Amino acid sequence: MSAQENDDLLPTQTEGYRVSEKKGIDELKNLDSDDPSLIKWKESLGLSHAQERFPDDKRTVAVQALVFQSSERVIRMDVSSPEAVEKLRVTPIVIKEGTDYTFKIEFVVQREVVSGLKFLQSIKRHRVTVDKMEEMCGSYGPKFENQEKTFSQAKAPSGMLARGTYTVKSKFVDDDNNVYLEWEWAMEIKKDW
Structure with a gap:
């Protein structure tokens, strides 16, 4: 595969954008654990457990x-x-x-x-x-x-x-x-x- 063909499928990068630090499911679940509305919202996203x-x-x-x-x-x-x-x-x-x-x-x-x-x-x-x-x-x-x-x-x-x-x-x-x-x-x- 030539360099030209590889470039066709390279995602564009936004200048100045940095990918945030990756957090695991357990870490995300425990953030703001004292806020019942956030806990309910996280459960609606599937963050209550790592589904497979x-x-x-x-x-x-x-x-x-x-x-x-x-x-x-x-x-x-x-x-x-x-x-x-x-x-x-x-x-x-x-x-x-x-x-x-x-x-x-x-x-x-x-x-x-x-x-x-x-x-x-x-x-x-x-x-x-x-x-x-x-x-x-x-x-x-x-x-x-x-x-x-x-x-x-x-x-x-x-x-x-x-x-x-x-x-x-x-x-x-x-x-x-x-x-x-x-x-x-x-x-x-x-x-x-």
């Missing part, structure tokens, strides 16, 4: 799916295992040209609070970057259920020259530069579904 949906999986963030949503179609792309990611890489999803769409990412946070999750994506055709996105997802506490973030709306390219296969690289990362999932997949723009 996948006890045998040591990841803090387990990405489950990337979902393509339009008024005509919803395509759920499973990224929960290496086999599912490999299938996406070799089997393009088909998108109708000119379609307005959004992406939604589904993930599970377990054991610890994760700060500053970001979703990065680079779309290329014939090795030329045609679109890049960087979306801030936020900070999340551990929760047994899937958590999700829907991104802003976009429009698929249209016209004869836009039709064809595109290579997409996606990455889910936090403020500490922990990469939770980085994967490549393919999409094909067609005249119709």
Whole structure:
């Protein structure tokens, strides 16, 4: 992979911003332990205990799916295992040209609070970057259920020259530069579904 390809998925850095010191669940629980309203609020965030949906999986963030949503179609792309990611890489999803769409990412946070999750994506055709996105997802506490973030709306390219296969690289990362999932997949723009 060339340096140019690596740069496509580097999160932007805000000048002067410093990531705060990481605190564990127990430390966060004990902060302001004399304030009942803060205790109740922390419990609502999942800070009462470090929940584990996948006890045998040591990841803090387990990405489950990337979902393509339009008024005509919803395509759920499973990224929960290496086999599912490999299938996406070799089997393009088909998108109708000119379609307005959004992406939604589904993930599970377990054991610890994760700060500053970001979703990065680079779309290329014939090795030329045609679109890049960087979306801030936020900070999340551990929760047994899937958590999700829907991104802003976009429009698929249209016209004869836009039709064809595109290579997409996606990455889910936090403020500490922990990469939770980085994967490549393919999409094909067609005249119709």
